Amino acid sequence: MLDVRMRRRLDGFELDVAFQADEGRVVLFGPSGAGKSLTLQAITGVMRPDAGRVEVNGRLLFDGASGLNLPPQERRMGYVPQSYALFPHLTVQQNVAYGIQRLDAARRRALVQDMVELAGLQGLERRRPRELSGGQQQRVALARALASRPELLVLDEPFSNIDTGLRGTLRRELLDLQARSGITTLVVTHDLDDAFFLGSRIVVIDRGRVLQAGSREDIFYRPATRRVAEFVGTRNILRATVVESNSQRLLLDWQGRPLEADPLPLSQGQEVEICIRPTQVMIVRPDRLPHLPPPENPFCGTVVQEALQAEAYVLRFRLADSTAPYDLEIELPDYVYLRLGLDRKKDATISIHRSAMHVIPVAEVAGARCCPG
Amino acid sequence: MNEGTSPRRVAARAMLGALAPDRITFTLSALLLLIFLVLPVAAILVKVARATAPLDALGSSVVTEALRLSLVTSSISAAVAAVLGTPVAFLLARYRFPGRAVVDSLVDLPMVLPPAVAGLGLLMAFGRRGILGGALDVLGLELAFTTAAVVMAQTFVAAPFYIRSAKAGFEGVDRELERVSATLGSSRLRTFFRVTVPLAGPALMGGAVMAWARALGEFGATIMFAGNTIGRTQTMPLAIYIAFQNDLTASLVLAGILVVVSFAVLFTFKALLGRSPLGAAHA
Numbered sequence: 001m002l003d004v005r006m007r008r009r010l011d012g013f014e015l016d017v018a019f020q021a022d023e024g025r026v027v028l029f030g031p032s033g034a035g036k037s038l039t040l041q042a043i044t045g046v047m048r049p050d051a052g053r054v055e056v057n058g059r060l061l062f063d064g065a066s067g068l069n070l071p072p073q074e075r076r077m078g079y080v081p082q083s084y085a086l087f088p089h090l091t092v093q094q095n096v097a098y099g100i101q102r103l104d105a106a107r108r109r110a111l112v113q114d115m116v117e118l119a120g121l122q123g124l125e126r127r128r129p130r131e132l133s134g135g136q137q138q139r140v141a142l143a144r145a146l147a148s149r150p151e152l153l154v155l156d157e158p159f160s161n162i163d164t165g166l167r168g169t170l171r172r173e174l175l176d177l178q179a180r181s182g183i184t185t186l187v188v189t190h191d192l193d194d195a196f197f198l199g200s201r202i203v204v205i206d207r208g209r210v211l212q213a214g215s216r217e218d219i220f221y222r223p224a225t226r227r228v229a230e231f232v233g234t235r236n237i238l239r240a241t242v243v244e245s246n247s248q249r250l251l252l253d254w255q256g257r258p259l260e261a262d263p264l265p266l267s268q269g270q271e272v273e274i275c276i277r278p279t280q281v282m283i284v285r286p287d288r289l290p291h292l293p294p295p296e297n298p299f300c301g302t303v304v305q306e307a308l309q310a311e312a313y314v315l316r317f318r319l320a321d322s323t324a325p326y327d328l329e330i331e332l333p334d335y336v337y338l339r340l341g342l343d344r345k346k347d348a349t350i351s352i353h354r355s356a357m358h359v360i361p362v363a364e365v366a367g368a369r370c371c372p373g
Numbered sequence: 374m375n376e377g378t379s380p381r382r383v384a385a386r387a388m389l390g391a392l393a394p395d396r397i398t399f400t401l402s403a404l405l406l407l408i409f410l411v412l413p414v415a416a417i418l419v420k421v422a423r424a425t426a427p428l429d430a431l432g433s434s435v436v437t438e439a440l441r442l443s444l445v446t447s448s449i450s451a452a453v454a455a456v457l458g459t460p461v462a463f464l465l466a467r468y469r470f471p472g473r474a475v476v477d478s479l480v481d482l483p484m485v486l487p488p489a490v491a492g493l494g495l496l497m498a499f500g501r502r503g504i505l506g507g508a509l510d511v512l513g514l515e516l517a518f519t520t521a522a523v524v525m526a527q528t529f530v531a532a533p534f535y536i537r538s539a540k541a542g543f544e545g546v547d548r549e550l551e552r553v554s555a556t557l558g559s560s561r562l563r564t565f566f567r568v569t570v571p572l573a574g575p576a577l578m579g580g581a582v583m584a585w586a587r588a589l590g591e592f593g594a595t596i597m598f599a600g601n602t603i604g605r606t607q608t609m610p611l612a613i614y615i616a617f618q619n620d621l622t623a624s625l626v627l628a629g630i631l632v633v634v635s636f637a638v639l640f641t642f643k644a645l646l647g648r649s650p651l652g653a654a655h656a
Contacts, residue, residue, distance in 0.1 A: 046552050072555035079556040085549040089571045098567075099557030148557060 002026060002152065002184065006042050006052030006062070015039065015049075015208040021186075025178060027199030028188045029219075030231070035208040036188045040156055043186070044079050045072035057151045057184070078145030078153040078183065082160055084137045086129035092116070092140050093125040099148035111147055118180065119143035120173075134162050135170055142174070146181050153178065153185040159194055171197045192233050196220065204228050221277070222358050229275045229360070235329040236276040239362075242266045250359065257319070259297055261357045271362035278314065278331035280356035283340050284349040295351035301327070303346040313337045317350060414632055421629040424622045436627060438604045439612035443589055444634075446520065446608060450527035451585035454535040455577070458584075462539035463569075484533045491529050492597025499525065500598070522599035523606050527588035534587050535580040542576020543569065575646055582642045586635060 005018040015035045019026075028036045041047035042062070043054055051064035061070045086095050097112045116122060119139040129137055138158065145153055158174065159167045175198065178185045187198050195202055196216065203213040211231075212224040223229035229237055240259060244251040245268060250261040252272065259274070266272065284295050304326050305316040311334050316326035330350070342348065464470075465477055483491060497503050500517040501510065509516060516522050546569050554564040570577065592610040599606040601615065609631050616624035 044552070044556055046555075072552065073558050073560055075556065076558075077556045079553055081549050081553060083547075083549055085547065085553045087550060087554075087568060089574075098554070098559075102558075144557070 001055075001057050002186065003053070003055040004039070004043065006039070006049035006054065006064075008038065008042065008047070008049045010038075013208060017203075017205060017208070017210050018052075019203045019210055019213045021184075021201050021203075021213075023184050024200040025175075025185045025187065025198055027195045027202045028186065028205055029192075029195040029199070029202050030190065030205035030211075032190055034190075034205045036190070036205055037156060039205070040154060040186070040188050043152070044077045044154055045070060045075045059151065076148070076151045078148065078150030080138070080141045080145050080153070080155045080158065082157040084129075084141040084161075086137055086140055086144070088129050091126050091128055092121055092132070095129070095140055096121075096143045096147050098144060115143040115147045118146070118177065135166055138162070138170065139173070142177060146177075146183065150183060153181070153183045155185065155187045157189055157191075158187060159189075159191065167193070174198065192231075195232075204231055206231070223275060223360070225360065226273050226275075229273070229358075233277070234275040234358075235278050236274075236281070238274040238276070240272050240274055242268055242270040242272060244268065249354075252359075255322075257299070257321075259352070259357075260354060261359055262354050264359055266359075266361060273360045273362060275358040275360065276328070276352060276356055278329045280353065281317075281328055281330040282351040282353065282356075283330065283332065283336075283342070284351050285340065286345075286348075295349070296354055297352040298349050299352070300347070300349050303342060303348065306342075308334065313342075315342070317348075417625060417628045417632060421625050424625060433623070435603055435607075435612060435616075436623070436630075439607050439609050439627065440630060442520070442523070442604065442607065443609040443631075446523045446527055447585050447588035447591075449524050450531055450588040451535070451581050453524065453528050454532040454584045454588075455539075455581045458532050458535045458580075459539055459577070462536045462580075463543050463565075465536070466540045466543035480536050481533055483530050484537075488530060488591065488593025488595075489597060492526060492594035495522070495526060495529060495594060495598040517598060518600040518602065518606060520599075520605050523595055523608060526594035526598045527591045530591055530594055531584040531587040535584040538576050538580025538583060539573065542573030542580070545576065546572045578642065578646065582639065586639065589631070589635060 001023070002019075002021040004020070006015070008015040013035070015038050017035065017039055028039060030036050038047060042049045042052075043056075045061065048069055049062065049064065052062065053060070053064065054062040056075075060068060061075050062068060087098065090098065093112055093116070096115050097108055100108050100111055103111065116125060119142055121136070121139055121143060124132065124136060124140075129140065132140065138161075142153075155174075159170060162170055171194065185198075187194070189195055189198070199216050199219075201214070202216055202219040204211045204219060206227065212219060212228045214222075214224075219228065220232050223232055223234060226237055238254055240252040240254040242250065243253045243258070245264065245266050247263055250264050250266065252259040252261055252274070254274070261274070282295070284298060288295075299319050301317050301319040301322070303315045304318045307314045312331050313334055315330045315332070317328045317330050318324065318326045319328075328350070337343065340348070461476075461480065465473065465480070486494075496517060499505055499509065499522075501515065503517075516525065550568050550572070551564050554568045555561070559567065589608075590610060591608070592614065595606065595608060596611055596614075601607050601611050603612075607615070609627060613624050613627045613631070616627060
């Protein structure tokens with residue numbers, strides 16, 4: 001259980017964040033300079049907030065009202081910084097044992113051995129940090145942090161020093177390690193993939209404020225504001241107006257085109273933004289069988305630009321009646337692209353499912369709803 | 374294995390590279406300075422080797438007393454500089470406080486002052502007629518012209534060398550390591566001794582060795598503040614100077630001993646540092 005509320009004023013920057021989280025993995029997600037690291041420093045006790053309250057697993061670490069501010073060494077945090085900060089003068093074994101010097105020698109040895117095995121570091125015990133790869137260094141830092149059974153494991157940009165190709169493997173390893181240790185984990189990252197993969201709960205931070213805190217699904221598929229939608233890679237954000245709203249459906253006007261969405265209690269004339277992830281736009285098969293129900297929200301148009309990224313195509317699609325450079329971004333696996341014959345024929349019909357649309361009323365874009373507490 | 378990468382080819386290319394024009398220029402000018410630095414030292418050793426009965430000088434108690442006194446006082450001075458200089462270096466490296474620039478300059482001052490000025494200053498502060506002389510007299514302490522004065526003179530001129538090096542060493546320690554140490558439950562003091570000091574170790578050791586070397590060579594401040602009493606205040610440099618005035622051979626032998634001892638210490642230190650897990654970057 002993590003309960004953080006704090007304010008800190010710095011030169012030209014004000015941090016004012018609040019969020020709660022239960023067990024599991026919490027991700028602080030936001031662009032560089034958003035205040036993520038500062039938040040983390042306040043939790044580990046390196047930085048003192050001006051006001052607020054920090055509580056971890058029922059233990060009060062900082063309380064501005066009473067002046068309580070535990071020093072880092074009394075907070076029981078397993079901190080893994082971006083650089084890993086392994087002690088270069090100590091071996092792997094000595095690094096892992098650093099936080100458990102109070103145990104007697106036999107128990108310490110046993111625990112170090114456990115941690116070495118947990119982190120898959122067998123055979124490297126006597127190496128020094130500079131003789132290890134980036135991934136191995138990270139595992140040593142994790143083992144060192146976990147050895148003292150911290151209340152909270154805190155990871156700052158865990159994969160920024162790792163080659164892209166290795167990140168997938170290491171993310172899975174981290175997930176596995178966290179699951180086996182059962183320790184609540186707080187990850188700070190600006191990487192969308194990290195956030196999606198590691199966070200069961202995500203706190204989106206920007207310019208010193210929490211924009212939204214919620215489950216991973218909430219953040220990715222139901223962003224509270226346009227800004228959050230942009231942060232989480234919702235590349236299609238359409239502006240529309242409510243034409244009709246009833247218990248069955250929401251009828252929207254998207255630049256003169258009708259668009260049907262799931263019902264929402266909105267009044268006629270309300271301005272909205274529609275968030276659609278590029279992977280959620282369907283392309284209707286040219287040989288679609290006639291007895292199937294008609295596709296939802298169909299539009300004709302042309303692929304005007306395409307880029308192959310790894311094994312997916314990113315298409316820019318312009319509607320037939322449009323004068324814009326393009327109207328939608330569509331992402332689809334390469335084999336689907338080929339099966340649909342898009343390599344030969346650029347004209348297509350697309351369908352936007354009601355369930356693929358997340359509608360945000362524009363009046364709330366200012367973002368009062370998103371901050372809990 | 375093709376032609377281009379055969380070991381012989383690689384070696385040949387390396388030699389050609391070594392002979393590139395810029396390298397020649399650098400190597401020649403470096404040689405010039407090296408010769409200039411080495412020649413006087415070598416000259417002393419050559420003259421000692423050619424002297425008739427050089428070992429007679431060793432037998433005299435003047436030489437052994439001076440050598441003993443020099444080694445003892447310079448070691449104490451280096452130790453004092455390290456013990457008292459470490460907190461100063463740490464404060465200067467880590468904290469911003471009012472007057473920091475002034476303190477920083479004061480610490481460096483003895484390095485640029487002529488040793489004669491240092492000696493005069495020490496005498497005016499701690500001598501019998503110095504500003505603290507009266508107070509010391511009440512306590513029954515007389516510092517000037519004692520072995521303690523030798524140590525004071527040496528520490529005064531040598532401490533800045535230690536503090537410079539230690540400060541740079543502390544500045545070079547990654548603060549993140551100290552933060553991590555704290556989150557792992559270590560108090561500030563434990564972090565200091567388990568992380569900061571070991572990591573700044575090569576710089577601290579280097580500073581101590583430089584301070585020791587400077588103390589060993591101290592002459593001007595010592596002769597003014599401590600005098601020139603055999604066995605009590607006559608260190609090697611003083612003995613060399615005195616001997617130079619009536620017995621060149623004895624002077625040469627003393628100088629030769631000082632050269633050999635100094636070189637042995639510096640060389641051993643560099644060799645040890647090169648082997649330590651952190652040393653390579655500092656050596």
